[in-house]
Amino acid sequence: MRSSPTIDRDDLVLHTRHRVNALHHAVRPSTWLDALRLNAADTSTAAALRVGVAVAVVLVIGGLAGQYSVAGIASLGAIVSAFCRPDPYRVRMPRLVFVAVMLWTSVAVGGLLAVLHAPIAVQIVVMALLGGVGALVVAALHLVGPGAVVMVFAANAALGSVADWRGLVTAMVSVMIGTAVGFVAAIAPWIWVQVARAFGRDVTLVEPAAGVAYDSIARSLVRVTDRRHLELAGRVVVASALAAGVAVALGLQHPMWAAMGALAALVGVQYHNSVRRGVQRLLGNVGGAAIAAVLLMIPLGFWWSVVFVVIFQTIAEIMAPRNYGITSLVVTPMALLMTALGAGLSSGVALTRVFDTFVGVVIGIVIAAVTITRDDRVGDPSRS
Known part of the structure; x- marks a missing residue:
């Protein structure tokens, strides 16, 4: 039996009203003030320091080897240590290997686009699909950490630095070395306990989330077919492609940053979380761009750039559970300095990043509002 046209019309009106309320929520002053709030979180300074040490080790190795152009890509591999921090070590190990493979794949994809001289339209589509697949897998496996945006950033780094097949091989080897260092850093307490026990010492290993x-991984991957995860992936693909396309149409030089802005804004489970993260990313990028502009005007050189990258990375890991805005504040100059390790950047590129990110965040929030679901509406504060 077909539903009544009146009921269908009423449902359409109700859904449209929710979409309008969602967009209105994005521009409320209370929403922007909420983005400044610090969340209460049990942060592990030791874990954050291990991430910083992993990045430092990789950058120092790259610098001593004279491989400045790929040191940044290698350090992205070391960020694998930022994933799965709440997981028990025996659970964490295979998951970290899986994340490492995702990073290798991302660098390979970006490098292939560069070597094959893919047109910008192809780059946008491939990067959007990469972001969607990354978001889908991260959600299905419940991988705690920087998320799928790191995959797109790694691919974009390879896209901008690889010139030929030899360069692609070098980039792949570099990111593999980086992930190996990051893996060791992530499980360093477990390794230390095993070594201590081998020498007869009675040492107790403090396990995160013991008993959970x-x-x-195989069973978790089955969840990629869940409607909620597929909807998220679809949003990411559409928003990333649209954001990058708009950035190209506006003549912006780095459209993939717009794609990453859209992706970062969409990772929230509920709509109001997406808006909060979008606002935090935008505010953080504005402040971070100012910091980056100052640093890029100074001839830091490789080693001072390494110092600032490590400091920013460590602060980002400490603040990530507390406030994404502060995280973005330090991630922005860190990302630009990483990029500058392989190719010189002017201070003006920091301002460009703000514009690209603004385009991405706005489009990400609009896509989230237009595609808002019943689950999203439950968490929409505009209803209260």
Whole structure:
């Protein structure tokens, strides 16, 4: 039996009203003030320091080897240590290997686009699909950490630095070395305990989330077919492609940053979380761009750039659970300095990043509002 046209019309009106309320929520002063709030979180300074040490080790190795152009890509591999921090070590290990493979794949994809001289339209589509697949897998496996945006950033770094097949191989080897260092840093306490026990010392290993049941990677991957995860992936693909396309149409030089802005804004489970993260990313990028502009005007050189990258990375890991805006404040100059390690950047590129990010965040929020679901509406504060 077909539903009444009146009921269908009423449902359409109700859904449209929710979409309008969602967009209105994005521009409320209370929403922007909420973005400045610090969340209460049990942050592990030791874990954050291990991420910083992993990045430092990789950059120092790259610098001593004279491989300045790929040191930044290698350091992205070391960020694998920022994933799965709440997981028990035996659960964390295979998950970190899986994340490492995702990073290798991302660098390979970006490098292939560069070597094959893919047109910008192809780059946008491939990067959008990469972001969507990354978001889908991260959500299905419940991978805690920087998220799929790191995958797109790694691919974009390879796209901008690889010139030929030899360069692609070098980039792949570099990111593999980086992930190996990051893996060791992430499980360093477990390694230390095993070595101590081998020498007869009675040492107790403090396990995160002890007693919590975890699914295997294979079983977790079955969840990629869940409607909620597929909807998120679809949003990411559409928003990333649209953001990058608009950036190209506006003549912006780095459209993939717009794609990453859209992706970062869409990772919230609920709509109001997406808006909060979007606002935090935008505010953080504005402040971070100012910091980056000052640093890029100074002839830092490789080693001072390494110092600032490590400091920013460590602060980002400490603040990530507390406020994404502060995280973005330090991630922005860190990302630009990483990029500058392989190719010189002017201070003007920091301002360009703000414009690109603004385009991405706005489009990400609009896509989230237009595609708002019933689950999203439950978490929409505009209803209260």
